[in-house]
Amino acid sequence: MTTEPARSPSSSFDLVPRGAAVIEYTVWCDWDIGHLYDLEHVWVHVDAAGDVIAVEGSQHGRRVDLTGCAVDAGRPVVYLEPGKHAIWSSPVAMQPAFARIAAQCGPFAGNDGVHVDNPFGDRGEITATALDHRLAALKLKRDAFRPAFEFSAPSPCEAAPLAPWADLAAWIPGRIQSLISDIRQSVPHLEAVFLDCGDTLADESTEVKDETTEIVSSADLIPGAENLTRRLMARGYRLALVADGPRETFVNILGQHGLWNDFEAHVISGDLGVAKPHRRMFETALAALGLPGEAANRVVMVGNNLERDIKGANEASLISVFMRWSTRRTHTPRDASEKPRFAIDYIEDLPDLLERIELSL
Known part of the structure; x- marks a missing residue:
């Protein structure tokens, strides 16, 4: 409460009493339907007798006058926006926003991850990884x-x-980190994404190859592949390259396009002495990421070869995704072992597919 103009201790607004004093209430919520952590505010202006003469509230980062809100036994009655917690004077006042609110609570739910664009985040008191978001x-x-x-x-x-x-400000950072720790354990999600290279990331028709060594010195990327790994990393996916051929081929191709270091692990048949669909290729990739064998059914393998990528992923209990961009190899499974769980025509479709898979886990 302040009786003089002052800076709000918990928001970016200045407080100017309209009467004898203004009382600030800060409303904490663990979750907003768009992100983890939400703060809203109510400012109650009172006269010298302590009677309410005006009320203000916060709505999506702005301060609004709540003139017309009811006062019950000397206390203002305000309403929280469903899912978003913005403060309103009444359901009637909120009604013009019903369509927007319904969209935010439905198709646009979860768009913002962990809310760190705030003073706690600015001071480094709360942090969140791409996976946390x-x-x-x-x-x-x-x-x-x-x-x-x-x-x-x-x-x-x-x-x-x-x-x-x-007291609330001292409690909030620990509360947020507790919520983040909880979702790491409680929210089903994919543990990793394994990617093939040829006709999955790189266009095999553009390969420049040494015919004596079979080492590819360069190749173009297929459309959409240039930014794929960065998009996946920005969403917190762990990536492993699982590819058949000499290591130098993939160092050359992916290095040429700045993608080699985007992979946390590189499992290559030329190193192992076996090729896909051999289980050792996939088991080695799991081990390289420190994942137990039972995590296989939460790992996606993306490749263009039904006989190698899809059959191997299926037999290793991974989630198989067939990349149909190229017609260089058959799109018709010979038997059930080569039938993919999912298929995409373009590599840029992969991030949305991964989200749909995770939501179904």
């Missing part, structure tokens, strides 16, 4: 709902406890 988004996409826009007051047992801002 993805897991938070997956949780919230699973939590998507259709708002009923039916409002009721909380029961006494549901009333939120009150604490001084200093």
Whole structure:
């Protein structure tokens, strides 16, 4: 509470009492339907007798006048936007925003991951990895709902406890890290993505090859492959190259395009002495990432060869994704062992497919 103009201790706004004083309430929520962590605010202006004369609230980063909100037994009654917690004076005032709110609670749920663009993040008190952002988004996409826009007051047992801002501010960073630790354990997700190279990332028709050694010195990428690994890394996926051929081929091709170091592991038949579909190729890739064998059914293998990539992935219990971009090899499985779980025509379709797979886990 302040009786003089002052800076809000918990927001970016200046507080200017409209009467004798203004009281700031900071509302903490573990989750917003768009991201982990949310703070909203209510500012209550009172006269010298302590009676409410005006109320303001926060809505999506802005401060709004809540003139017209009810006052019950000397306390203002405000309403929280479903899923987003923005403060409104009444359901009637909120009604023009119902369509937007329904979209945010449904198809746009989970768009923002962990909320770190705030003073706690600026000070380094909360941090989140790319994986943390993805897991938070997956949780919230699973939590998507259709708002009923039916409002009721909380029961006494549901009333939120009150604490001084200093105490809440000291508690928030630990609370966020606890929530992040929880989603790492509780949200089903893919552990890794294995990628082939030829006609999956690189265009085999453009290969420049030494006919005596079979080593490829250069090749173009297929359309969409240039940014794929960066897009996957930005979402926190762990990547392994699982490819048949001499190591030098893949060092040359992927190195030429700056992609070699995007892979956490490189499992190459020329090193192992066996080629796909041999199980050792996939087991070695799991081990290289420190994943146990039972994690195989949470790992995706993407390749263009039904006989090698898809059959090998299926027999190793991985999730097989057939890349159909090239017609250089057959698209018709010889038997059930070569039938892919999923298929894509273009490599840029992979990130969205991975999300759909994770949401189905």
